[in-house]
Every structure is written in structure tokens, then in C-alpha cells.
Amino acid sequence: MENFCCARLGIRHNAPRETGMNFRVVKYSPEGRLDKTNLYRFYFTPGYDHDDTKVMHINIRFCPFCGTDLYEFYQTDDFINEAPGFF
Numbered sequence: 001m002e003n004f005c006c007a008r009l010g011i012r013h014n015a016p017r018e019t020g021m022n023f024r025v026v027k028y029s030p031e032g033r034l035d036k037t038n039l040y041r042f043y044f045t046p047g048y049d050h051d052d053t054k055v056m057h058i059n060i061r062f063c064p065f066c067g068t069d070l071y072e073f074y075q076t077d078d079f080i081n082e083a084p085g086f087f
Contacts (some may be wrong), residue, residue: 005068013081018047024057024082025074035075043082 004010012023024043030036043057044064061070 005063005070005073006066007065008065012044013079017045017082018049020047021045022047025079026082027077027080028083028084038071040071040074040079042074 004013005022009023009073012021013025015022016023022045024045025077026041028039028041030039038072044060045055045057048055062068063070
């Protein structure tokens, strides 16, 4: 079961990518990365289609609603909701 740092972020995580502001979690492969300890990345995006080639996004570290450090809180693949390299 998914446990989010706060309900407001959880709502944006569970929203379809095509709808409004959403929270996306991506896990990258350690190959070719300097920082092999933090493979997860966290983004806020506006609604977009999977066919879109350029998606506006904001890379974030702290939850904008409750201030939680996302790198410390989200450390499992259970939260991944976007493919690596999409952004």
C-alpha cells in the first residue's frame, strides 16, 4: 500500500498524467550516473499526453505542501509512475 508524506501530494501522484498538475516519480539506472545513491527523481508537471515529446517539468526535492525531503521518504519502486528518459 502506498503511503505518501501528505494527502495533497498523494492526490497529485495518483492523478492521471493528462489531468492538471501532477507529481511524477522516475527511477533511473545507475549506469552513467555520478550519484548512484539517489536514483529516484521527483517532478511536478502540467497535464500531458504520453505522445508529447517536450513536457514541461519542475524537478523537486522537498514536498511543496508539507516540506518532507522526498529523497528520504520515497525509497521504493512502489511510487514510480513514469518511465526514465521521458523528461
